[in-house]
Amino acid sequence: MRALTVIPGQAGSAAVVDMPEPDPSEGDVLVDGLALGICGTDHEIVAGEYGWAPEGSERLILGHESLGRVREAPQGSGFVSGDLVVGVVRRPDPVPCAACASGEFDMCLNGRYTERGIKERHGYGSERWRVEPGYCVKLDPALAEVGMLLEPTTILAKAWDHIDRIGRRAGWWEVRRVLVTGAGPIGLLAALIAVQRDLEVHLLDRAPGGPKPRLARALGAEYHHEGIERAIGSCQPNVIIEATGVGQLVFDALRQTTPAGIICLTGVSPTGRRLTVDAGAINRELVLENDVVFGSVNANNRHYQAGAEVLVAADPAWLTALITRRVPLDRYAEALESHRDDVKVVLELGG
Numbered sequence: 001m002r003a004l005t006v007i008p009g010q011a012g013s014a015a016v017v018d019m020p021e022p023d024p025s026e027g028d029v030l031v032d033g034l035a036l037g038i039c040g041t042d043h044e045i046v047a048g049e050y051g052w053a054p055e056g057s058e059r060l061i062l063g064h065e066s067l068g069r070v071r072e073a074p075q076g077s078g079f080v081s082g083d084l085v086v087g088v089v090r091r092p093d094p095v096p097c098a099a100c101a102s103g104e105f106d107m108c109l110n111g112r113y114t115e116r117g118i119k120e121r122h123g124y125g126s127e128r129w130r131v132e133p134g135y136c137v138k139l140d141p142a143l144a145e146v147g148m149l150l151e152p153t154t155i156l157a158k159a160w161d162h163i164d165r166i167g168r169r170a171g172w173w174e175v176r177r178v179l180v181t182g183a184g185p186i187g188l189l190a191a192l193i194a195v196q197r198d199l200e201v202h203l204l205d206r207a208p209g210g211p212k213p214r215l216a217r218a219l220g221a222e223y224h225h226e227g228i229e230r231a232i233g234s235c236q237p238n239v240i241i242e243a244t245g246v247g248q249l250v251f252d253a254l255r256q257t258t259p260a261g262i263i264c265l266t267g268v269s270p271t272g273r274r275l276t277v278d279a280g281a282i283n284r285e286l287v288l289e290n291d292v293v294f295g296s297v298n299a300n301n302r303h304y305q306a307g308a309e310v311l312v313a314a315d316p317a318w319l320t321a322l323i324t325r326r327v328p329l330d331r332y333a334e335a336l337e338s339h340r341d342d343v344k345v346v347l348e349l350g351g
């Protein structure tokens with residue numbers, strides 16, 4: 001079967017090659033791959049900066065934003081042929097640590113977890129793939145065109161889950177206004193969930209035009225591109241979800257929080273860039289205002305269920321508009337390019 005693969009650590013090694021059919025040890029549910037979302041992590045893996053192949057394989061099948069249709073599933077597995085499904089990305093570590101033992105493998109403590117398409121397990125970027133029933137999520141059939149958005153949605157379902165838990169430290173606290181920085185797929189999906197919660201939502205991005213402001217306004221969110229100081233000054237958010245990973249922006253946000261504010265960081269920054277910050281002023285702000293800053297990555301099965309509900313409740317036309325390019329598997333190189341007006345690029349697997 002054909003699969004999009006890389007040799008991890010080797011830039012320029014991405015190629016569609018013939019790979020063996022998925023091994024039954026990878027799970028009882030056999031799935032025809034429909035489509036794959038491409039994200040920043042995939043770009044890092046393709047650039048040779050990240051990623052690990054499974055033991056015994058030179059190549060890693062890429063892809064963790066999956067969508068497929070069940071071809072075969074054993075009786076009693078909860079799945080039947082024709083079901084629209086998504087595979088969970090992470091698997092718990094073998095020890096397991098306290099987090100993995102409780103099903104919260106997204107918070108793994110020892111780093112020995114594995115991830116489909118990223119770390120020591122083949123991904124979902126192939127014409128067929130297998131998955132264990134316990135890590136397979138059934139989607140509403142209406143999501144056949146957009147279901148590959150589930151995995152990025154789970155990242156925000158988790159972020160909101162943790163914002164709620166942190167917010168409960170004070171019984172009177174509630175989210176009032178939300179500022180999301182970055183109007184890529186992660187930022188827009190963060191805003192989608194906020195809108196579904198009837199919150200006042202503000203989105204900040206550098207793009208003055210193109211699909212991002214259109215998508216923000218179509219949600220009913222206010223779009224800002226005038227810089228973070230003015231955005232925070234005008235909307236006074238008590239929750240900020242940071243989705244750019246731009247170090248300067250993160251520290252600018254930390255300097256201007258509102259009392260009892262919560263800042264959730266979801267963007268991964270490149271290292272090695274230095275900037276001068278007034279650490280004392282930031283510490284003073286966080287302490288004197290009882291602020292919380294926390295990081296959030298990955299998602300567990302609970303967040304996949306929550307994410308599936310978010311997608312079903314969303315406007316199908318808006319979800320479709322998030323996908324700005326769809327590229328067939330043969331032209332994979334185009335899917336791995338970054339174009340100026342890209343929001344989400346999808347590789348079609350032909351299954």
Ligand SMILES: [Zn+2]
Pocket residue numbers: 092093096097098099100101105107108109110111112113
């Ligand atoms: Zn663990």
